[in-house]
Amino acid sequence: MGYTILKKEELIPGQTTMMVIEAPQIAKKAKPGNFVMLRVSEHGERIPLTIADCDREAGTITIVYLVVGKTTAEMNTLQQGGEFMDVCGPLGRPTHIEKSGTVVCVGGGTGIAAMHHIAKGHVEAGNRVIAIIGARSKNLLLFCTELSSFCPEVRIATDDGSEGHKGFVTEVLKDILETEDEVAEVVAIGPVPMMEAVCRVTLPFGTKTTVSLNSIMVDGIGMCGACRCTVGGKTLFACVDGPEFDGHQVDFAELKTRLWQFKKQEEESMELFSKECQCNGR
Ligand SMILES: Cc1cc2nc3c(=O)[nH]c(=O)nc-3n(C[C@H](O)[C@H](O)[C@H](O)COP(=O)(O)OP(=O)(O)OC[C@H]3O[C@@H](n4cnc5c(N)ncnc54)[C@H](O)[C@@H]3O)c2cc1C
Ligand code: FES
Known part of the structure; x- marks a missing residue:
């Protein structure tokens, strides 16, 4: 028996898709930071995707993926009601979340979806979360509404200035680190150059910085x-x-x-x- 796709939504047509998958055993145990290994069919490869959200009562997990190659393109041919051959998880160590004060969560591209789950975990733990999300342009920003529903401070950066700060998320982050009294941790998820740039910004401030590696x-x-x-x-x-x-x-x-x-x-x-x-x- 496979894993049924209960909902499929193209967040950015032809580029980024969200799927809600029926997986009660995984949903029961999934925590922010966990991922699944997923296979479309018997002859397909297994690929890792972050659990962007989960609903224990409904027994579902949410994934958000960018179409970059064969497997993600093949996934995009599946429709609501279709099935994945296997979905294995939750895998990886969950995010270390404790009450620590102000946490800045930075997300870029599809990394915003994964960051959203972690930001939610920090809010639930009683931390003040400042979320920074970035994309090339306004129409490529993901999860703005979802983030704003639980996080009162969402800052936006777009390369072309069509929404929020014109420039990179790192510029917004630097401004926060210079003006806030104390930031306990910065969490960055997104393209490798973005995570690397975030680390360069936080290093002189000595701020604990967590990144999620997409090896x-x-x-x-x-x-x-x-x-x-x-x-x-x-x-x-x-x-x-x-x-x-x-x-x-x-x-x-x-x-x-x-x-x-x-x-x-x-x-x-x-x-x-x-x-x-x-x-x-x-
Ligand atoms: C823990 C983890 C969580 C991830 N979460 C997400 C997510 O939530 N959304 C998302 O869009 N992407 C995520 N990725 C990346 C995703 O796994 C790759 O984009 C996907 O495997 C590409 O497969 P493809 O066949 O479509 O593309 P391909 O053409 O095969 O590869 C395109 C690029 O994707 C990467 N890649 C290829 N195969 C793998 C593999 N088996 N494992 C990891 N990376 C690979 C390589 O950098 C490669 O150059 C995650 C990766 C990791 C390690
Ligand atoms: S994916 Fe095989 S050791 Fe990590």
């Missing part, structure tokens, strides 16, 4: 070594030791190199899939 994963349970990363000079596995780590200790250069290591095969796979879609009229 390539194969099994997601610590057996294959694919998600190997270096944190504080130690070799760790993002799937079982993370995916969240102290951003000031992460070797981002290595992470970026490892993310590109299968580029040729990924392009070939996408090309084959596109041809197959044309033949099948999808």
Whole structure:
């Protein structure tokens, strides 16, 4: 028996999709920061996706994904009522959440969805959360309404200035760090260059900074070594030791190199899939 898609919504047409999946066992245990390994069909690869939200009573989890290659494109061909062959989780260590004061949560691109779940956890723990979300333009911003429903302070940055601050999330963050009395932690989730830039901004302030690493994963349970990363000079596995780590200790250069290591095969796979879609009229 598969995992049924109860709702599918294109948040940004052709680019970013949200799905609500029936998965009661996962929903029962899922915590902010956890992810699932998901497979579309028997011959498909497993890919990791963050649990962007969960509803224990309804027995559902929410995922939000950016279409970047073969598997995410194949996922986009599934419709409401369709099924995933398997969804395994919750995996990874959940976000460490405790009452600590002011927490700034920074999200970029699809990372905003994952950040939203973590921000909600911090609000529930009694922390004051300042959320900063960024995108190239207003129409690419995600989860504004959802975030504003529980977080009174949502700051926006767009590259073209169509909404909020014209520029990067890091500029808004720097302003907050300079004006706020005390920020206990900064959490950043999004593209690797964004997380790296956030760490550069927080380092001189000595602010604890947590990032979520999107390393390539194969099994997601610590057996294959694919998600190997270096944190504080130690070799760790993002799937079982993370995916969240102290951003000031992460070797981002290595992470970026490892993310590109299968580029040729990924392009070939996408090309084959596109041809197959044309033949099948999808
Ligand atoms: C813990 C974790 C949580 C993630 N959460 C999300 C999320 O919520 N939403 C989202 O859009 N993306 C998320 N990602 C990234 C997502 O897994 C990749 O975008 C996806 O695997 C791409 O597969 P593809 O076949 O469509 O693209 P491909 O063309 O195969 O790959 C495109 C790029 O995606 C990355 N990638 C490819 N295969 C994997 C893999 N098996 N594991 C990890 N990265 C891979 C590589 O950088 C690659 O260059 C997450 C990654 C991790 C590690
Ligand atoms: S994905 Fe295999 S060890 Fe982490």
